[in-house]
Amino acid sequence: MAIFNLIYLSCGMVGLLLLAYKIRALRSSWGSPRVVALISTVSFSAFAILFAAPANITWINWVSGVPNFAALLVYSLVVGFAGSSFALVLFWRYPVVQAWQRVRLIVVSYGSIIAAMIVLFFKSEVDEERQVDFDTFYATQPTVAVFLFIYLVATAVGCGGQAYHCWQGARDEAISARPWLARGLRWYSATGLFPVAFAVIKLFVLLMNWFGERSFDVLSLAAPLMASLSIFPLVIAMALPVFGPRRPSPSLWVRRWRTYFALRPLHRALVHVNPGIVLVAPGKFLNPHHRVRRQIIELNDWRWALTPYFDLTVGEAATSLARGASLPKDEVAAVVEAAQLRAAGSSGGRSRAPKRRPASEIVDGTDLAAEHDRWVRISRAYQHSPIVDAAVADAARVEAAGGMD
Template sequence: MDGKSGIFLFCAAVAWIAVGYKVAALARNPRNLNLWVLTLCIALPAAGFTMAVPAVYTAVNRFFGVPNLASLLVYGCIVGYSITALVMLMLWHMPAAEALPRARVLAVFYGLVLVAMAVLFANSGATVEAPSDFDDVYGPRPVGGTFLLVYVSAFAFGLGVAAWRSLQFASRVARSDGRPWLRRGLRLVAAGSIVALGYCLGKGGYVVAAWFGTTLPALSDVGTLCACAGALVITIGFTIPSWGPNLSAAADRLGRARTYLRLYPLWHAMYQVMPEIALDPPASRRADLRMLRDLDFALYRRVIEIRDGRLALAPYLAPPDGTPPPDGRGPDAAGGRTAAATREAIRIRDALARLRAASPERQDADPSAPAARETRSATPAQADDDGDLAADLEFLGRVSSALRRLPPATTATSSPGAPVRS
């Protein structure tokens, strides 16, 4: 198998996977016209790439008994895709009652293009099998070249309109409901269509150059690469509005899990000195990781327990150094937030040392033993009432990371004495 066949198989596999994904959706919603059109829009290039593989190409020709018929079928599928894509975009952009009459006009145009391609193919004299280089063999000929030019012209028309419509619709979505994954999908369809236009330019340029006696195989090869790359991007663009939100949900969950794990050093430092802050303390670090199964509850509990620990430490905290907190703007904002978090981590470390020194009985406390603690529960609503939770989580995460890196408190800091009065 040569490199071109491998690329065709890869593109076909990706497209057929997307088709299977949409067929499963059709089984749940068989009356959805948009879904039918979208499935056809992906299936047509999938069939085209499949038949372009030399082994399949030869089998199709042998089955029908017509040499090189697979070329006509492949190019018919590609033109059919460009027309179906326009119908799909119209159904996304306007009501079905308004889109269907325009779709019929496109169907008539597609039919005329297919008839012209079939007539030219029948008169091209393509009687010798050329599964890998049909364009190179028959493109330089007058009729064969005209057949290819009709094909790439119709394809280029569909791609150009699809790119324009996609960008237009993406701007409309951004101004209205702002669905991010639909907007991204439309922009990907536009980008893929523009890339695929390179295929039309390459194939058309190859034919015209051949008619003038110049052979430029590089144009044909680059065009094929543009077609494959554009098809992949377009396939992703048409399907990403349905599976993209799952990526957002997964990324959000991963971010919350990372925050939960990041807060562990701060929480654990407080829990070792004040075990009563924990509602349901884990027996070990591994047990703590199992809390990720109920991530929302675990994260909100962790924040509340850290806040409770911070309140309990208030009498032992050294006064702030007077440096104003960063306002979150400007190039030095991140550095300022890190410095503020480090200062807070030092205050908490020293306050924990003072509390431990002031209460010697805590030094021998068994963190896993039952402690007299309030039975508290946390809900997202309760946590949100305490301010900007996202900003709070970010700052607490920085404090926890800074605390993990700090050396132990000095002896002077740890010496017994009265609580610090700020």
């Protein structure tokens, strides 16, 4: 009994958490047929699994005062889940007006099935409480057999229809163009297959019982446990279309941290220009996207502050040395920029009167990725390029010689 309680209660609590999340997330859309169908599907599923725990079965039977009333309650909830999940996918696949023509039939049919189950239950002799083997214990009683048969067929048809329409919907051209939505529908399809398998196994065992074969009864005990696990693909199915598109790419996350650490030495070297603008937003310290974005903003701000102090002789010397070393065009630009920043950022460079360069000579990145790459090249040149060291040193010697004259 302990394992039954553990599985049913755990899965039921997951379903209740999902229900609470969906009610909160969709509270502004109450009244929409799709939302009503969605909330009904999650509610029926969560409470059916929760009430199927043997501990809750005993409590429900005691509170109701009707032996095995929990079986009627749980089975009715399962039928409600099958019908609402079938209606839900029809609302997803078709316009509301068109879907409602079919959903109306589902509501009437499944409502009638639950009503018939209630009548059959109370017409049956089920006075001995059975927590986990109600089906096999009473299988040969005619009214119970019909009760079980319509319950299982309704479950198989409803959940099978859900699985089929979800799978077909995922293949629709309009939906397949939205990969996360298509993945979510495939998981919904898988969710429907669990109750279908459960119903098929139960029907098989019921048929065997009528032929007097009891060796398959153990399958009837295992089938509900398998069906309860459908709550997990249901959670995944509902989460994928919402959170999938927001999921940060692990490779992009790693690349952003690499960019951050590549820019960090240059950022630290120039922070003295205006340390007041350095900012890390609350809660974003470990967010590499935010950290790199702030680095780029601050580096661009410091660059513009230093631009009036750029020395044309430093730029010309760095350009000449870089071209002499046969560097690619991007690397030449990075070396020249790094040399200018090094010279202007030093106390000597900024002690001179500012000489603003023409705006046309100042090149800014226009694409985010290109901007990242440009600043990474500048940072590496600033730290490691011997050409930057040579150009700045030559300019310093020229300036010193001019001062002696």
